Amino acid sequence: MSDARGLLRVTRRGVLTTGLAAGAGLVVPAFAGRAAAGELEPPTPPGSATRAGSAARTGADGVPGPAAGAGGRAEAVRAPYIARCFEWGARKPKFPPKIWDRRPIRILVHHTAGPNTGDFSVGQAHRMARGIQNFHMDRNGWLDSGQHFTISRGGHIMEGRLWSLGELNGGRRVVEGAHSPGQNVIAIGIENEGTYTGVDPTPALWNSLRATCAYICHRYGIAPSELYGHRDYRNTLCPGDRLYGMLPRLRTEVAGLLNRRLSRSEAVKASWPLLREGDTGPLVQAAQYLLRDAGTLRGNADGRFDERTVTAVTEFQTAHRADDANGLLGGESWPELARTVQAGREGDAARAVEVLARYRKTESVPDVVDHPAWQRLLGTAGSPVPAAEDPPGVLDR
Numbered sequence: 001m002s003d004a005r006g007l008l009r010v011t012r013r014g015v016l017t018t019g020l021a022a023g024a025g026l027v028v029p030a031f032a033g034r035a036a037a038g039e040l041e042p043p044t045p046p047g048s049a050t051r052a053g054s055a056a057r058t059g060a061d062g063v064p065g066p067a068a069g070a071g072g073r074a075e076a077v078r079a080p081y082i083a084r085c086f087e088w089g090a091r092k093p094k095f096p097p098k099i100w101d102r103r104p105i106r107i108l109v110h111h112t113a114g115p116n117t118g119d120f121s122v123g124q125a126h127r128m129a130r131g132i133q134n135f136h137m138d139r140n141g142w143l144d145s146g147q148h149f150t151i152s153r154g155g156h157i158m159e160g161r162l163w164s165l166g167e168l169n170g171g172r173r174v175v176e177g178a179h180s181p182g183q184n185v186i187a188i189g190i191e192n193e194g195t196y197t198g199v200d201p202t203p204a205l206w207n208s209l210r211a212t213c214a215y216i217c218h219r220y221g222i223a224p225s226e227l228y229g230h231r232d233y234r235n236t237l238c239p240g241d242r243l244y245g246m247l248p249r250l251r252t253e254v255a256g257l258l259n260r261r262l263s264r265s266e267a268v269k270a271s272w273p274l275l276r277e278g279d280t281g282p283l284v285q286a287a288q289y290l291l292r293d294a295g296t297l298r299g300n301a302d303g304r305f306d307e308r309t310v311t312a313v314t315e316f317q318t319a320h321r322a323d324d325a326n327g328l329l330g331g332e333s334w335p336e337l338a339r340t341v342q343a344g345r346e347g348d349a350a351r352a353v354e355v356l357a358r359y360r361k362t363e364s365v366p367d368v369v370d371h372p373a374w375q376r377l378l379g380t381a382g383s384p385v386p387a388a389e390d391p392p393g394v395l396d397r
């Protein structure tokens with residue numbers, strides 16, 4: 001996650017305000033009086049008799065017991081132990097989380113950008129979860145933890161935002177999160193303790209992440225190819241270069257737990273590259289041509305992401321009312337920067353295509369270079385990252 005945000009912001013989705021906004025498919029729960037956070041029960045949707053029971057049920061092995069969900073292969077996927085909010089000492093949310101009567105379609109992987117602690121105890125895990133909740137509620141002004149689930153470096157898995165686990169077990173509805181604007185209902189957010197820019201996650205964390213993703217895919221009927229990193233959708237370093245680079249392996253291993261096999265193009269996604277100050281090379285040069293095309297970079301496209309380029313990216317992001325106008329060129333700004341271009345035309349956008357085609361040694365560039373074509377030219381092959389965003393009415397807090 002790692003991106004602190006205020007209470008009221010103007011973004012491309014408009015002004016984010018406090019209070020409960022009504023939206024399609026939205027269930028607005030009533031808060032259950034004086035009960036502690038973990039004792040609050042979300043409302044049972046009309047016609048559903050199984051959800052509340054499945055949320056509270058614990059199997060003989062002490063794991064939350066799956067009920068009838070979207071996947072229909074409960075025997076094949078073991079539910080990992082996920083500690084509920086009351087177990088790690090969560091505060092009561094400021095107001096009830098919103099529950100949407102729809103299934104999420106993807107999972108977003110985050111890192112907390114905190115220290116890579118060597119304390120793998122359950123006590124450390126719970127302290128970390130409480131620290132995130134305090135930060136999200138007190139500093140970001142959100143109603144509760146932003147993420148749906150949290151995993152410690154010791155591999156302890158915890159519910160993040162209240163009711164996320166019960167709804168996951170039910171397999172039909174989703175709690176609205178606040179882990180990435182535009183992805184807070186259609187994507188389940190998982191925070192992984194640590195900073196993975198230069199090191200890999202611990203084996204314990206990795207195993208728990210894999211098991212959690214498999215269980216979420218199973219309950220909600222999400223394909224194992226649909227696991228993404230925060231940076232696929234926003235201008236952020238999250239979840240770190242190393243953990244981000246492990247996503248193809250994560251998709252493959254999660255598929256294995258689901259008794260499925262992924263082709264290489266399903267496991268590897270042609271995402272938008274995250275470019276930042278200090279980067280050099282043809283991707284930067286292409287970005288510079290596109291920034292010149294957009295009118296925010298003056299001077300040469302020299303392939304060096306210098307201060308001048310940071311300023312040009314930030315200017316572009318501000319003009320497009322980005323959630324993160326920070327000079328990092330990631331998944332939020334690329335789709336706006338990489339406009340559809342007719343190949344063979346004159347101009348800076350066409351020059352960007354030429355630079356990448358040369359770099360990729362691509363024999364033929366399609367006549368119309370649209371987002372999937374740009375992603376192929378910029379990325380690592382594989383299938384394009386789908387752009388779908390949340391429905392209207394999401395608070396992002």
Ligand SMILES: [Zn+2]
Binds near residue numbers: 002109179236238
């Ligand atoms: Zn993140």
